[in-house]
Amino acid sequence: xxxxxxxxxxxxxxxxxxxxxxxxxxxxxxxxxxxxxxxxxxxxxxxxxxxxxxxxxxxxxxxxxxxxxxxxxxxxxxxxxxxxxxxxxxxxxxxxxxxxxxxxxxxxxxxxxxxxxxxxxxxxxxxxxxxxxxxxxxxxxxxxxxxxxxxxxxxxxxxxxxxxxxxxxxxxxxxxxxxxxxxxxxxxxxxxxxxxxxxxxxxxxxxxxxxxxxxxxxxxxxxxxxxxxxxxxxxxxxxxxxxxxxxxxxxxxxxxxxxxxxxxxxxxxxxxxxxxxxxxxxxxxxxxxxxxx
Amino acid sequence: xxxxxxxxxxxxxxxxxxxxxxxxxxxxxxxxxxxxxxxxxxxxxxxxxxxxxxxxxxxxxxxxxxxxxxxxxxxxxxxxxxxxxxxxxxxxxxxxxxxxxxxxxxxxxxxxxxxxxxxxxxxxxxxxxxxxxxxxxxxxxxxxxxxxxxxxxxxxxxxxxxxxxxxxxxxxxxxxxxxxxxxxxxxxxxxxxxxxxxxxxxxxxxxxxxxxxxxxxxxxxxxxxxxxxxxxxxxxxxxxxxxxxxxxxxxxxxxxxxxxxxxxxxxxxxxxxxxxxxxxxxxxxxxxxxxxxxxxxxxxxxxxxxxxxxxxxxxxxxxxxxxxxxxxxxxxxxxxxxxxxxxxxxxxxxxxxxxxxxxxxxxxxxxxxxxxxxxxxxxxxxxxxxxxxxxxxxxxxxxxxxxxxxxxxxxxxxxxxxxxxxxxxxxxxxxxxxxxxxxxxxxxxxxxxxxx
Numbered sequence: 205x206x207x208x209x210x211x212x213x214x215x216x217x218x219x220x221x222x223x224x225x226x227x228x229x230x231x232x233x234x235x236x237x238x239x240x241x242x243x244x245x246x247x248x249x250x251x252x253x254x255x256x257x258x259x260x261x262x263x264x265x266x267x268x269x270x271x272x273x274x275x276x277x278x279x280x281x282x283x284x285x286x287x288x289x290x291x292x293x294x295x296x297x298x299x300x301x302x303x304x305x306x307x308x309x310x311x312x313x314x315x316x317x318x319x320x321x322x323x324x325x326x327x328x329x330x331x332x333x334x335x336x337x338x339x340x341x342x343x344x345x346x347x348x349x350x351x352x353x354x355x356x357x358x359x360x361x362x363x364x365x366x367x368x369x370x371x372x373x374x375x376x377x378x379x380x381x382x383x384x385x386x387x388x389x390x391x392x393x394x395x396x397x398x399x400x401x402x403x404x405x406x407x408x409x410x411x412x413x414x415x416x417x418x419x420x421x422x423x424x425x426x427x428x429x430x431x432x433x434x435x436x437x438x439x440x441x442x443x444x445x446x447x448x449x450x451x452x453x454x455x456x457x458x459x460x461x462x463x464x465x466x467x468x469x470x471x472x473x474x475x476x477x478x479x480x481x482x483x484x485x486x487x488x489x490x491x492x493x494x495x496x497x
Numbered sequence: 498x499x500x501x502x503x504x505x506x507x508x509x510x511x512x513x514x515x516x517x518x519x520x521x522x523x524x525x526x527x528x529x530x531x532x533x534x535x536x537x538x539x540x541x542x543x544x545x546x547x548x549x550x551x552x553x554x555x556x557x558x559x560x561x562x563x564x565x566x567x568x569x570x571x572x573x574x575x576x577x578x579x580x581x582x583x584x585x586x587x588x589x590x591x592x593x594x595x596x597x598x599x600x601x602x603x604x605x606x607x608x609x610x611x612x613x614x615x616x617x618x619x620x621x622x623x624x625x626x627x628x629x630x631x632x633x634x635x636x637x638x639x640x641x642x643x644x645x646x647x648x649x650x651x652x653x654x655x656x657x658x659x660x661x662x663x664x665x666x667x668x669x670x671x672x673x674x675x676x677x678x679x680x681x682x683x684x685x686x687x688x689x690x691x692x693x694x695x696x697x698x699x700x701x702x703x704x705x706x707x708x709x710x711x712x713x714x715x716x717x718x719x720x721x722x723x724x725x726x727x728x729x730x731x732x733x734x735x736x737x738x739x740x741x742x743x744x745x746x747x748x749x750x751x752x753x754x755x756x757x758x759x760x761x762x763x764x765x766x767x768x769x770x771x772x773x774x775x776x777x778x779x780x781x782x783x784x785x786x787x788x789x790x791x792x793x794x795x796x797x798x799x800x801x802x803x804x805x806x807x808x809x810x811x812x813x814x815x816x817x818x819x820x821x822x823x824x825x826x827x828x829x830x831x832x833x834x835x836x837x838x839x840x841x842x843x844x845x846x847x848x849x850x851x852x853x854x855x856x857x858x859x860x861x862x863x864x865x866x867x868x869x870x871x872x873x874x875x876x877x878x879x880x881x882x883x884x885x886x887x888x889x890x891x892x893x894x895x896x897x898x899x900x901x902x903x904x905x906x907x908x909x910x911x912x913x914x915x916x917x918x919x920x921x922x923x924x925x926x927x928x929x930x931x932x933x934x935x936x937x938x939x940x941x942x943x944x945x946x947x948x949x
């Protein structure tokens with residue numbers, strides 16, 4: 205039996221929705237509209253001269269090898285971050301779900317990193333991996349690994365991925381743990397009685413039952429890797445060396461804020477918006493079919 | 498529904514704008530407030546704010562209100578954004594790479610020479626030392642900005658390590674040939690990092706070219722107009738970048754990252770030689786646990802015309818109009834001018850120079866410091882200024898660099914250098930790529946600034 209609430213008249217529902225709609229309008233539709241408008245213009249930094257150039261900015265962005273490089277970096281970076289953050293968080297959640305001594309302490313400790321601001325997280329990792337003063341950086345060099353993220357692009361990418369993953373694991377962990385705890389014990393007991401071993405129980409019972417959580421987290425993690433890792437990259441590598449860690453969102457910042465090339469920066473953010481909308485739509489159409497609620 | 502959201506948006510905007518309107522109406526009897534945005538972090542930022550406090554104590558007509566806005570680049574961006582919303586500060590501290598952008602900013606800025614002419618406040622622009630005055634002057638020689646914290650780059654070396662390698666600790670090699678030889682000896686003595694540099698583009702490209710009297714770009718490094726082209730693929734720079742790449746392979750040179758990232762390598766005793774800003778002396782003095790010395794930047798022996806003066810870094814003070822539709826009142830301009838006059842007095846400027854390690858931007862401050870015997874008591878403290886005055890009046894190639902979008906060009910140069918050090922491309926390719934990409938930036942800037 206579903207209970208439907210029906211409002212009399214239209215005024216009340218509109219009034220109740222208004223704050224949310226106003227926020228969405230002011231913080232999403234309006235700036236997005238501005239970005240689209242700006243992407244068709246070419247302007248000097250101070251806004252004195254303004255020239256309508258149609259789709260020229262888009263054409264230039266899409267044929268710019270540095271933009272394609274940033275797109276490739278984004279694919280690698282987002283794939284690594286989402287994959288590792290989900291995989292490790294699931295592993296940790298499964299471990300935390302077992303009846304261990306001190307499980308609550310373990311759980312709280314795992315949740316902590318989420319409370320750390322991205323820039324602070326980046327500085328923490330910087331202190332560890334700095335080749336001359338960092339503990340791990342010096343250790344790596346001592347055992348003969350020529351660790352230097354300031355010159356080696358792969359090292360730099362590894363570093364930003366580690367920092368971004370570490371930051372996101374806590375969030376994923378909370379959701380996975382909650383998901384695991386909502387799986388009825390009776391189902392697992394039944395499987396155990398049927399003779400399923402732990403690994404089999406995990407893949408045939410637990411994992412499918414976790415699929416709504418996993419799907420939700422996949423969407424959230426990809427969005428995180430696309431947009432919210434800016435602070436980490438900015439504090440750790442500034443997109444370098446030689447653009448090795450420049451992702452699409454970081455390039456929007458560099459071109460718009462540092463280089464004051466507003467038109468192209470706006471065009472890039474419009475393209476980015478389209479990519480993420482498309483990605484989310486694909487996820488909902490393709491992946492969601494495999495999800496059992 | 499739509500109207501409601503629009504109203505909400507308008508309301509949000511109004512509340513954002515409110516503080517500024519209040520601030521501009523409530524200054525009837527109070528001293529005229531001069532907003533001053535700066536980009537110096539501690540301890541330098543504190544010293545700068547003290548300067549404003551001292552000025553406010555000398556009179557009661559004007560009150561300079563300094564506020565820290567993040568790094569130089571962030572300060573530039575926030576000042577431009579504020580200008581677009583009619584709330585620009587009166588004074589903004591702008592680093593030297595932003596000079597081309599500001600000079601072409603048209604109505605956004607109020608040139609220094611106009612302020613002097615309109616207010617009659619006595620600021621002697623002929624007192625500024627050559628390379629500083631040249632950097633901030635328009636093509637016709639009139640001053641556009643108020644020079645303030647100028648620096649230049651110099652060589653730092655670890656005297657203890659020099660001794661260990663059997664080198665004379667009191668003589669830093671004057672030429673790159675000599676530096677190469679010294680680095681080999683340092684390496685032979687077991688020193689893991691003989692040499693590094695901070696600010697790779699500023700020091701290893703821009704300064705190098707100025708010292709060797711080679712243009713970085715056509716049209717006198719951009720001083721004569723926006724239709725300028727880069728000249729990066731020249732023999733001197735190719736030779737130097739090839740050397741750096743080879744030295745890096747050989748273990749004589751270590752790339753330590755962009756901007757100031759490599760700065761820590763010297764005071765920690767990791768690298769024996771480092772090329773850094775003269776403003777880094779305060780840090781080295783505080784952190785280094787060994788004997789160290791400073792010297793002028795090396796040059797290549799045999800290049801005609803070398804060595805010349807080095808160019809400046811650091812920042813200057815730009816006066817801004819309030820916004821696209823907002824001019825400054827006479828009183829505001831007078832306040833700005835009085836503040837400029839105060840900081841350029843020999844005593845104030847000399848103290849600032851001694852406290853911070855920035856070069857004195859006026860001749861009178863330099864003479865005043867000399868007269869106190871400061872340079873004899875602190876050997877090396879005069880290396881930066883002597884280097885800036887080397888070779889007499891600056892040439893069109895050593896006067897400075899005036900390129901629009903130079904912040905972006907500098908990053909492009911650093912990226913292409915990094916690719917060379919990674920072994921992805923040869924020095925020739927790097928300079929060619931940097932040249933092509935940089936010219937694209939110049940063309941974009943020319944196009945959007947044509948009408949200003």
